[in-house]
Amino acid sequence: MKELYHHILDQLKHNSGKNIFSKPDISKLEFIQSTSDILSNYKLSNMDKKSENDLIEFTIKNTLDQFYKTNQFYSFDQESIQELREIYKNLFSDLKKISEKTDYKELSVVSDNHYITLKNWIKKSNAFAEKIYTDKYAYLKQDVVCSEYSPEIQIELLGIELENIIEPVLDIGCGKNANLVNHFHNLGYAVFGIDRSVGNSSILQNTSWLEYDFKPETWGTLISNLGFSNHFNHHHLREDGSYIDYAKKYMEILNSLKIGGSFYYAPGVPFIEKFLNNNLFNVEYKSIHETDFNAIHIKRLK
Numbered sequence: 515m516k517e518l519y520h521h522i523l524d525q526l527k528h529n530s531g532k533n534i535f536s537k538p539d540i541s542k543l544e545f546i547q548s549t550s551d552i553l554s555n556y557k558l559s560n561m562d563k564k565s566e567n568d569l570i571e572f573t574i575k576n577t578l579d580q581f582y583k584t585n586q587f588y589s590f591d592q593e594s595i596q597e598l599r600e601i602y603k604n605l606f607s608d609l610k611k612i613s614e615k616t617d618y619k620e621l622s623v624v625s626d627n628h629y630i631t632l633k634n635w636i637k638k639s640n641a642f643a644e645k646i647y648t649d650k651y652a653y654l655k656q657d658v659v660c661s662e663y664s665p666e667i668q669i670e671l672l673g674i675e676l677e678n679i680i681e682p683v684l685d686i687g688c689g690k691n692a693n694l695v696n697h698f699h700n701l702g703y704a705v706f707g708i709d710r711s712v713g714n715s716s717i718l719q720n721t722s723w724l725e726y727d728f729k730p731e732t733w734g735t736l737i738s739n740l741g742f743s744n745h746f747n748h749h750h751l752r753e754d755g756s757y758i759d760y761a762k763k764y765m766e767i768l769n770s771l772k773i774g775g776s777f778y779y780a781p782g783v784p785f786i787e788k789f790l791n792n793n794l795f796n797v798e799y800k801s802i803h804e805t806d807f808n809a810i811h812i813k814r815l816k
């Protein structure tokens with residue numbers, strides 16, 4: 515089984531950075547050579563259902579990470595993730611059929627069809643991609659800035675006053691490594707984190723902030739460093755952006771603060787902050803050193 519997992523990672527690495535929209539003659543997404551060895555070494559049809567599902571979930575997670583690596587503004591809701599699951603189930607079933615044969619001639623047909631299906635899926639789930647990644651580019655840059663920061667940097671940048679922290683704390687878009695959540699947890703705070711790339715645990719939840727239910731008057735402190743508001747800005751500026759979904763979620767997030775609670779985030783979203791009712795929310799701006807951006811501290815007054 516270990517070999518199969520390695521094979522999937524090698525496969526993703528092989529196609530990593532290739533533009534799925536490019537003309538096939540300049541770069542082509544394809545199965546790697548060793549796929550036929552894998553098919554002859556493993557009788558896929560003998561695999562139990564659980565192992566098959568684990569393999570498919572592993573492939574989905576790593577495929578999504580590849581897309582996020584190219585562009586952090588790719589967005590996949592539960593429906594499109596379910597569609598991706600179906601794509602990999604069908605692929606697995608095709609590979610199973612081939613593995614029962616003695617020759618693997620059809621492998622290239624399965625490969626071509628798979629990448630056409632994947633391209634159609636991305637066109638449907640993230641229509642903007644085809645407009646920016648035109649068929650002229652064979653490869654896409656994968657060095658887009660989407661980092662994680664130390665707890666000290668985040669606390670300093672957002673101007674969080676530890677002595678004024680009200681619990682429970684929720685970090686929205688806490689990062690795969692959940693640096694700030696772990697730091698607060700070690701200091702003894704009741705703290706939780708959500709992120710679409712984080713593993714699940716008693717304090718961390720893998721989910722999209724757009725699908726997370728921010729219950730009214732629940733959180734003492736909300737934090738989001740270069741997370742929700744960064745994406746809200748992007749959708750506000752993008753022609754086909756989901757700015758209404760983001761605006762609704764932003765209000766849901768603010769209303770999930772307890773009275774007296776605080777939301778610390780950066781960058782600011784001035785196009786909506788200026789419309790907040792200042793009887794209900796106090797907005798404080800803190801300029802971020804050597805940038806044109808602000809960190810924001812919103813306090814819920816009543």
Ligand SMILES: C[S@@+](CC[C@H](N)C(=O)[O-])C[C@H]1O[C@@H](n2cnc3c(N)ncnc32)[C@H](O)[C@@H]1O
Pocket residue numbers: 586589660661662663664668686687688689690693708709710711721722723724738739740741742745
């Ligand atoms: C620039 S990183 C910042 C991480 C962390 N806040 C820090 O400062 O170290 C942005 C994070 O937002 C997460 N993210 C992006 N879109 C998301 C979404 N729709 N729902 C949940 N998390 C998301 C990414 O997975 C990434 O971990």
